[in-house]
Amino acid sequence: METIVNTLISGLISGSLYAAMALGLTIIYGVSRVFNFGHGVVALIGAYLTWMALQSFGVPFLPATLFALAAMFLLGVGIYRLAIKPLLQKPNWEFSTVLFMLGAGILLENVLLQLFGPRVKSIPTFLTGRLIIGFVEINGHELALIAIVIIFIILLSLFFKYTRLGQAMRAVAQSIPGARVVGIDIDRIFSYTFGLAFLVTGFSGILLGTKYYLNPHIGWEWMVKGFVITTFGGLGSTTGAIYAAIILGVVEALATLYLGAIWVWPIWFGMFMIILLLRPQGLLGGRL
């Protein structure tokens, strides 16, 4: 009983981090139908920028995060303007953007390697100590992570529901011709979407960097997990991605407990295959 509860909790923790990580992927795909194959490195850049601000410039955590997020937004807008936009105007955009982002991913990964070196880094945790309720033990920092992810997801959904920009993004996600008819500038919305998604992804990288370690190559592993989650939840469905992340996080924790860590990836792969074969539209389907 004790172990099961604690395993479930650790599954929930990694699941919520995965959810945060998969959101950026879902947002870009949902609005623009571009699949970001450089996603993992984008998350890493957010984490490294924060690390740099913390360690090299010695700024406190909050301004360091804000600096990283602003930089991520600009990076997203920049990549859209310089590369994705021209590619979208050509016929084979669906796959050319995939290959471009793969190339950009390896480029940025190696830039990180040049700048920060191969040594493992980590972002300091926000809280220390443990919360103990009966036999349930939760690390204070991990509790804070779950709270942050929940608040973050609520803020995002408020943004999509109530702000003009968020509504316009959903409109574009649901019907591009409809969005054009009501006078939405698609190009501008795509541009902000890339900015927002890079910001969200960078933020998830920061959170992941506080729980796990950072090195320039870990991004691919995060990205592939993100791919499974977004497919599982239904490409472009944010709610689906959140559920999928939690499910896969818990399954991962249980598999580690009962079968051993070596089985984690085959199980991810198996679940991916099953969902693709049975329900290619994913768990929920639906749109942003």
Next chain:
Amino acid sequence: MNALKFNWRTLVVILGIIFLLIYPLLGASSYMRHLFVLFFIWAIVAANWNLLMGYAGINSLGNIGFLAIGGYVSGILAKTFGLSPWLTIPIGGLTTCLLVTVFLGLPALRLSGIYIALLTLIFADSLPSILTQTREITGGAMGLHEIPPFFPGMTKTGAYYVSLTFFLVILYIVYRVIHSSSGLAFVALRDSENFAYCLGVNKFRERLKVFAIASFLTGIAGGVYVHALGDISPTTLGIEPFLLTIAMIELGGVGTFAGPILGAAVIVFGNEFLRLADTLRLTLLGALICLTILFFPGGLMQLVDQVERWVIRLLTKRRDLSKKE
């Protein structure tokens, strides 16, 4: 003018083949012979990948996995069970074909676009973890070493000629596939699914066929790889060979027969020069892929076509002038 166009291309191919046949006799260093073997193998991989990506419009990202399956199967059978590579290479190809058709080809029938990219990438990505779990047979993270060569006591020159034979035969098959009715069906499917449907093209059958052909031939390339080079390990499945092959196809010219071969030559030999750049090498490779896709989407073959048109125009003008005189 078409005759001229046809003639010079045929001429280049014939000269190229003659050169490849006599090259080792010209006193090529053992290192250069090794590079050529690499070129033969990667050209096969790139050409078959392009068959999926450039002709059939199937966005596969898992072809290095095909190579690895063929290589491991053939390597294990030859090394552990002592079978002759001439038997194990086709077995490797068939196994690859079977696995890929079941795990990728059949699901891909129902999927489109980005889903195929995800499925194939994750398929290839899950192979290393399978390898580490089957250490007793596959050697785990260390990989397989001292895999028997094509024949006992094989020299570098022997490896060169055997790989060259596979290279020529397989590329000829790819060429024939492209110019067969299936090849035309692929192009029709790629350009307009509805139109292809009107022509009576069976999308499912053609897709399965192209998966089967490309995976079989890439699996064979895997066999050539292990018996020519002697070892294989999960690093083959890493990000670098993957991106190198993508770069070959994109740089050479996706959707053309000669493009990926040209691209393989440039990348295999160019990569050796890039070793000078050491840690910057992958940065440059990433930049190369990005820049090609953005500014040079037709690749080197586009450049060849342009130069050809330019030369022909120049020649035609001269001939017209001489007629007038």
Next chain:
Amino acid sequence: MLEVRNLDSFYGELQVLRQVSLHVDAGEVVALFGPNGHGKSTLLKAISGLHPPTAGSVKFQGEEIAKLPAHKIVERGLVYIPEERHLFPDMTVMENLLLGAYPPRARKRVKSNLEFVFHIFPKLEMRQKQLCSTLSGGEARMVAIARGLMSETGLLLVDEPSIGLSPGMRKAVFEAIAAINRERGITILIVEQEIENALALSNRFYLLKKGQIAFERPTDQVDIAEIEKAYF
């Protein structure tokens, strides 16, 4: 209000519109007839910037708009209501209507426009919390028209509003369009296959055949036989 001159439009190699000229004066309802596939929708899309014309001029309220992107044209109050409706399926009726008020000018008049929309389509007021993917064809058509009205429009281009609707629904839609013109003074250019109904609410009509304007008449001098002949 709208002045179209010598408009050409292509889909790839195919020329759909040839030297089309027409004009719509403020306060008018003008109908556009013609056989299917002869360029009626293309003309509306060319005017509204959704499928920009290759050559020719489009003047709206005296200003050239042929080169403007679609969203700039909507901002000026020229609104297209597509035959395919193009609603946002996973949003409620209300969210769709509010997105209609996306242009800055329209945002200031959300309240009064919403009142007007619910006045001519009372059914939508009851359905406002329903998701658009669950609406019937007629209701979805109403939402499409209502969403266009929310954009603070001066000129409405309506593309086949009655297509696929039951006779009762058709009547309601035509009445609503008449009311839009009568009560709000909104100028309307309507493409319709229901010739008689469309004639009843319009001042003039054009006939577009093979991408060219075949003729133009005021509706009080109409000869239905002449129109029908043009269809064959």
